[in-house]
Amino acid sequence: MDEFDLIRRYFTPANRGERVVRGPGDDAALVAPTPGRQLVATTDTLVEDRHFPADLGPADIGWRALAANLSDLAAMGAEPRWCLLALTLPAADEHWLAGFSAGFFELAGDTNIQLIGGDINQGPLSITVQALGEVEPGQALRRGSASPGDRIRVGGVPGEAAAGLQLWWRGERSGPLVERFRRPRPRMELGRALRGRATACIDISDGLLADLAHLLAPGQGARVEVANLPVSGALEDWPEAERLGLQCGGGDDYLLLFTEPDGQELSDGCYDLGPVTADGGIQLVDAGGHELPSVDPGWKHFH
Ligand code: ADP
Ligand code: MG
Numbered sequence: 001m002d003e004f005d006l007i008r009r010y011f012t013p014a015n016r017g018e019r020v021v022r023g024p025g026d027d028a029a030l031v032a033p034t035p036g037r038q039l040v041a042t043t044d045t046l047v048e049d050r051h052f053p054a055d056l057g058p059a060d061i062g063w064r065a066l067a068a069n070l071s072d073l074a075a076m077g078a079e080p081r082w083c084l085l086a087l088t089l090p091a092a093d094e095h096w097l098a099g100f101s102a103g104f105f106e107l108a109g110d111t112n113i114q115l116i117g118g119d120i121n122q123g124p125l126s127i128t129v130q131a132l133g134e135v136e137p138g139q140a141l142r143r144g145s146a147s148p149g150d151r152i153r154v155g156g157v158p159g160e161a162a163a164g165l166q167l168w169w170r171g172e173r174s175g176p177l178v179e180r181f182r183r184p185r186p187r188m189e190l191g192r193a194l195r196g197r198a199t200a201c202i203d204i205s206d207g208l209l210a211d212l213a214h215l216l217a218p219g220q221g222a223r224v225e226v227a228n229l230p231v232s233g234a235l236e237d238w239p240e241a242e243r244l245g246l247q248c249g250g251g252d253d254y255l256l257l258f259t260e261p262d263g264q265e266l267s268d269g270c271y272d273l274g275p276v277t278a279d280g281g282i283q284l285v286d287a288g289g290h291e292l293p294s295v296d297p298g299w300k301h302f303h
Helices: 003-010 058-075 094-111 160-169 176-182 188-194 208-215 240-249
Strands: 020-022 038-047 079-089 114-122 126-135 151-154 200-203 221-225 256-260 271-277 281-285
Touching (some): 003 114, 038 058, 058 079, 058 094, 058 188, 094 114, 160 176, 160 240, 208 221
Parallel strands (some): 221 281
Antiparallel strands (some): 038 126, 151 256, 151 271, 200 256
16 A cells, blocks of 8 residues: 555545645645635644653544644634644554544544645654634734733633543543543634634643743733632542642643633633733632642643
8 A cells, every 4th residue: 555545545535625626636735715814824743652642542643633733723713624634654554544534534524624635754653733724804812912900711621631641641541531631622612702702812732821821921920719720520539739730730631721801701611710910920829819839749740
């Protein structure tokens, strides 16, 4: 099986898709963007043992490679449209390719993004996806555009994917937390809903506090009320200090972290964490308003 058989077999979408003039098979793909919309472009690479454990199944790897990119589109409030896939594979293992392709196309179908091209090379396993989306001019969500006093909000329970990865390392292969790590759901719906509502937005890929620092404008700070962090049933059993480390420092959740004007109603499934402040630094405070010196050592582990 050569490179071209492989593309035909595993990476040719069932139908051509919307606004695709030419998909895989030519020198480059040709698309017809919606007139008047802005194009939103992102790319992310996944490297074995760095972004996912070597024993993660191929379907989960395919899913996650696309999810990381879709999550960036969600964080911009964009509609997903087209994507490209550059694969570096140690060998043309058909079992692996069939699984990878199934996971990739499952999420692509769910989110209505069309694969229009890519590249295949031989070498150590690495996957790069590039995703393109569209947004009305002026509607894209951004970083660094919050004002002091805006409320910081998170669209789900942070820390579940990091907890799932810990369980994976301990040999667990199923359950709700492991599932969160294997199959993160990019928050396309919330991204859409936040257009015209959120004052700034980012997706959590590196960890809540790390990404909060990227969300804020230079010089701004934040007061995170740790007691406001939502805890799911699946996270309840973790020792509190460890859980806090996972929730503040654990990556891979692909939730949206955003700001809204004070007083704006909280959307379903979202949680208020505290205000943006005018002065630098992210402060963690407990229910009594006392500043926490730092978060548990577990935290560093994820950096
Ligand atoms: P070129 O040598 O001109 O760069 P390639 O031989 O790399 O072209 O690819 C041939 C065609 O197959 C191109 O249209 C390319 O976009 C598509 N393609 C290559 N790899 C993939 C892939 N992993 N998924 C989808 N399409 C692919
Ligand atoms: Mg090429």
